[in-house]
Amino acid sequence: MRDPYEVLGVARSATDEEITKVYRKLARQYHPDRNPGDKEAEAKFKEIQNAYDILSDKTKRANFDRFGSPNGPQGTGFGGYGGFSGAGGQVPEDLQEFLRQAAAGGGGGGFSFNFGDLGDFAQFFGGGMPRGRAGRGRRQRVQMPAEDVEHEVRIPFVTAARGGKLDLNINGTIVSVTVPAGAREGQKMRLSNVLPGGGNVLLKLQIEPHPYFRRDGDDLLVDVPISLAEAVLGGKVEVPTLDGGRASATVPPGTSSGAKLRLRGLG
Template structure:
């Protein structure tokens, strides 16, 4: 990351307090701003780490009575550097020459700076620092690792693929184009729940801070099929049979997800009867559901005089009530 040499703002303005503010006022303002601008609180804001560093530096200066007095008298600037010639090469880190423990930011070594120790003065700064980090999981910065222990990862991206029913039921590989422009082959698990997403690790946006890339989430949409419909892990298909096939029994060809097979229709089968083919439903071989074949009796198109005569004879000679 490139760090500019723009002069730091007045620390009173940074914390939003007046020059007559008490130490308690300054600490209260710092707590509020530091929690609001902590990089873990704003992972998507590229300015958060710089703003947090500015807030921390302002507090480091104003919380130290000696340095605050020097600043108020015009002896040092907002960066803690003397205001007279001969010190242009002095450290630009706030508090670099201050007594006691201090808080330094080195924005060049890590995304949020190599935060070292506490704040100027004494042990009170250490306590407030722990309080603020405690709001974000209690994690202290580690040298070169940034806040939270590691650089933030890249953003996740989302995409959607439509999978034909038969491929979805058996599992398939489909190509998908991500918002990043990358095109990948995705393995679609057999029978994955529609609307669920497949996570592709590390295929999202790159991290702008040297962290791991985000993931790609590919949402699966199942394209409907004109013949088949899912019922859990089973698949239902409707098959027309002739009246004489239903009455006398027959062997008929029925469609399955893997191609047509021959099915025996028992004699005396009613319309709506369901026959089951084991292992021909949704899922990989060996774990698939069943194919449910629903019979639908189809009369000859345009009518048939002989069939009408037969029906009349049945009505007159052997009537029955199927609804009784």
């Protein structure tokens, strides 16, 4: 994965506003609608989208700045309680040494540890069932109630406007989400009993900016350049639509810069 700062051409100290401004400029330049059939431009556009996805998300950006990956540290050996590992549920060497020292400093009296019988202790830390003990009585793990998870998710502008389904990876679980049409920035969605153990997910929606369109409630805004002659004399211009098509708009004579024309039913 390329450095997202390098992809967008921004400094590591760039503000969110600066990053968004550069992203919109590059997205317009390499958007597939402007470069039909250009595979190189399409690949560049996807790379730009991926870079913006990282740098516009506070958690992913912080992880990348600190660890070089938007997913945070990998392979540290501490995955929740699964950090202590080993074949057959053996106790790690450093833990054995700690227990030996504790026994030696206990004031005498023949106090000792049999590390071969500590499989259940190691199992608590994720080591698994010790070898050769399948026939013995087992200690049952206490099933802790599943905790609710809050999760911020970025969704495409078109999906937010039109609605649609997305498959999200939340803590390793694939969750199918139906986004309602007209979803807004910061809107929260509660998904019940979707995680192992019956856990719930509270989604906070973040909407990716579109190269052309902006939202104003349920309306879509798009800037359309016209010539001086069209502004003075009037005429017809083509306007892009959200589904990738084109619509015709009539410009009345004497139209001034910044004037708004309404096309009904296309928002």
